[in-house]
Amino acid sequence: xSDITRSTAADLAAQLSAGEITSVELTEAHLDRIDAVDTRPxxxxxxxxxxVDRDGALxxxxxxxxxxxxxEARGPLDGVPIAVKDVLTTRGLPTTCGSKILEGWVPPYxxxxxxxxxxxxxxxxxxxxxDEFAMGSSTEHSAYGPTRNPWDLDRIPxxxxxxxxxxxxxxxxxxxxxxxxxxxxxxxxxxxxxVGVKPTYGGVSRYxxxxxxxxxxxxxxxxxxxxxAAMLHDVIGGHDPRDSTSIQQDWPSFTEAARAGASGDMSxxxxxxxxxxxxxxWQAGVMARFQESVDLLxxxxxxxxxxxxxxxxxxxxxxxxxxPAEASSNLAKFDAMRFGLRxxxxxxxxxEEVMRATRDAGFGDEVKRRIILGTYALSSGYYxxxxxxxxxxxxxxxxxxxxxxxxxxxxxSPTAPTTAFxxxxxxDDPMAxxxxxxxxxxxxxxxxxxxxxxxxxxxxxxxxSGFQVLAPALADDRVYRVGAALEALxxxxxxxxxxxxAPRLETE
Amino acid sequence: MPEISRDxxxxxxxxxxxxxxxxxxDHLAPQLSVILESVASINGVAGDDVPPTSHxxxxxxxxxxxxxxxxxxxxxxxxxxxxxxxxRFSVPRIxxxxx
Numbered sequence: 030x031s032d033i034t035r036s037t038a039a040d041l042a043a044q045l046s047a048g049e050i051t052s053v054e055l056t057e058a059h060l061d062r063i064d065a066v067d068t069r070p071x072x073x074x075x076x077x078x079x080x081v082d083r084d085g086a087l088x089x090x091x092x093x094x095x096x097x098x099x100x101e102a103r104g105p106l107d108g109v110p111i112a113v114k115d116v117l118t119t120r121g122l123p124t125t126c127g128s129k130i131l132e133g134w135v136p137p138y139x140x141x142x143x144x145x146x147x148x149x150x151x152x153x154x155x156x157x158x159x160d161e162f163a164m165g166s167s168t169e170h171s172a173y174g175p176t177r178n179p180w181d182l183d184r185i186p187x188x189x190x191x192x193x194x195x196x197x198x199x200x201x202x203x204x205x206x207x208x209x210x211x212x213x214x215x216x217x218x219x220x221x222x223x224v225g226v227k228p229t230y231g232g233v234s235r236y237x238x239x240x241x242x243x244x245x246x247x248x249x250x251x252x253x254x255x256x257x258a259a260m261l262h263d264v265i266g267g268h269d270p271r272d273s274t275s276i277q278q279d280w281p282s283f284t285e286a287a288r289a290g291a292s293g294d295m296s297x298x299x300x301x302x303x304x305x306x307x308x309x310x311w312q313a314g315v316m317a318r319f320q321e322s323v324d325l326l327x328x329x330x331x332x333x334x335x336x337x338x339x340x341x342x343x344x345x346x347x348x349x350x351x352x353p354a355e356a357s358s359n360l361a362k363f364d365a366m367r368f369g370l371r372x373x374x375x376x377x378x379x380x381e382e383v384m385r386a387t388r389d390a391g392f393g394d395e396v397k398r399r400i401i402l403g404t405y406a407l408s409s410g411y412y413x414x415x416x417x418x419x420x421x422x423x424x425x426x427x428x429x430x431x432x433x434x435x436x437x438x439x440x441x442s443p444t445a446p447t448t449a450f451x452x453x454x455x456x457d458d459p460m461a462x463x464x465x466x467x468x469x470x471x472x473x474x475x476x477x478x479x480x481x482x483x484x485x486x487x488x489x490x491x492x493x494s495g496f497q498v499l500a501p502a503l504a505d506d507r508v509y510r511v512g513a514a515l516e517a518l519x520x521x522x523x524x525x526x527x528x529x530x531a532p533r534l535e536t537e
Numbered sequence: 538m539p540e541i542s543r544d545x546x547x548x549x550x551x552x553x554x555x556x557x558x559x560x561x562x563d564h565l566a567p568q569l570s571v572i573l574e575s576v577a578s579i580n581g582v583a584g585d586d587v588p589p590t591s592h593x594x595x596x597x598x599x600x601x602x603x604x605x606x607x608x609x610x611x612x613x614x615x616x617x618x619x620x621x622x623x624x625r626f627s628v629p630r631i632x633x634x635x636x
Binding site: 134135136137138229230231244245270273274276340343345346347349350357361364365366367368369370371373377378379380381382383384385386388389392394397398400401402404405408414415417418419420421422423424425427459460463473474475476477502 | 541545546549550551552553554555556557558561564565568569571572573575576577578579580581582583587588589590591592593594596599601609613614616617618619620626628629630631632633
């Protein structure tokens with residue numbers, strides 16, 4: 030297996046720029062890697078991809094090489110291939126959102142994130158697996174079968190963006206795009222030993238991102254290093270007139286923030302450890318790694334204090350009212366009329382009967398659960414007690430963040446309470462599944478940015494854990510700075526990336 | 538504690554336009570009760586003086602100049618339709634047969 034697939038995107042960009050490799054070689058190497066590990070005759074492939082676009086990616090790579098030869102490279106990542114979560118529309122490439130209701134749908138337009146990737150010259154390798162409509166924390170709710178965790182093929186890769194995280198963890202892609210509504214970028218990052226960033230709400234366009242919960246969804250980078258995430262964020266971020274919630278401001282270079290952080294110097298940075306994100310239900314090995322990371326930051330000069338965010342204990346319940354409420358109305362568009370599946374019952378059925386039959390056949394269990402829950406939470410008589418109350422607690426959670434950030438520069442916690450669990454273990458126990466997002470949800474409710482950085486393996490099971498850094502809205506540069514610092518401190522300690530310790534996946 | 542009955546789930550499924558089989562109703566109703574019981578913990582947490590938040594960051598209406606920009610062609614817009622007739626979406630009857 031070629032070493033090229035183990036390089037960071039930043040290194041690949043440098044090699045392309047120096048003329049040491051071509052984008053075609055690079056793209057072909059990743060496509061070969063996908064062939065080798067993603068599907069296997071014994072059914073134990075990683076299954077990170079729902080669709081691989083070999084021809085399209087190679088054609089884009091050839092275009093990139095031609096541009097570079099003319100001295101017209103469009104930016105540092107021109108020619109570096111990428112995988113895209115199947116919840117972002119791609120013109121001419123299937124987009125299923127992991128659902129049968131969109132099986133075979135080929136969108137007539139690109140999401141803005143995808144358009145920006147194309148403009149920057151990144152060949153798109155394919156679309157990655159996900160929990161259906163991004164509802165889940167394990168990728169087991171995909172209608173096309175689960176993705177497996179490259180660290181242990183019997184375990185979940187996290188979710189909903191398990192496909193994107195597994196793709197970069199298994200060296201099938203140097204970069205990927207994820208989306209994070211309650212942790213779907215950060216939690217998969219934690220359990221696969223990779224990096225994931227949820228930008229400030231409004232920092233990355235949602236145009237063409239098939240909405241799960243509009244007020245919470247954000248697309249962001251899924252990578253193996255903090256610098257790679259920052260470089261990718263610089264490509265996809267920024268104002269988009271097609272998204273009315275897109276923030277109209279100039280953003281600083283996140284690449285520079287990550288490079289500055291890589292010095293490992295944390296002096297002058299005040300870090301708050303969130304009291305409420307620890308305790309019962311948190312795996313001992315995850316907590317041990319977390320404490321070790323905090324100690325490392327202290328040694329690097331950071332001032333660390335404990336900060337209480339009392340309303341965070343209600344974040345999970347608040348989220349599981351707001352999200353289903355928004356999802357139930359968003360998914361009303363899957364009505365069998367204009368696109369997607371249409372199931373026609375016998376006889377001369379009405380449009381409504383066709384809708385009901387189609388939505389029964391096209392949606393999986395978790396989607397049905399959440400649509401019905403959302404319909405309930407929004408129904409008159411319950412609205413004030415559930416949805417109204419949840420919106421008020423959302424205010425309290427934002428106030429907790431405001432109060433905390435008045436005192437500290439960043440907040441930290443473990444990204445997920447446990448390491449990767451076994452496939453099937455929580456599949457039919459929704460509440461147990463929901464608890465995976467305990468630490469990541471508050472950021473979505475308040476719209477603040479967050480990163481998950483790998484911080485070692487839990488002692489009891491040898492599986493990766495993640496360290497979460499949260500910053501105030503618009504201060505995404507801080508998560509890159511602190512994330513890069515922690516990554517550099519660990520690189521010194523470990524003598525190499527964490528993923529070097531993952532098992533090799535090649536079939537003999 | 539909120540209990541959600543099988544009949545209520547069936548009613549909600551009808552409102553949400555999803556045909557649920559008997560087996561699905563048996564399966565879903567108890568799960569939804571468990572979820573509702575967990576989320577009911579927020580009751581009374583925030584008083585009347587707390588304003589609701591619908592969006593994480595403050596937003597105002599966004600306007601643009603009223604100029605024509607390129608959009609999908611009719612063919613593109615219809616490209617994913619289950620049925621098309623005369624350059625239009627073809628849909629099942631929307632009125633009752635007796636109408």
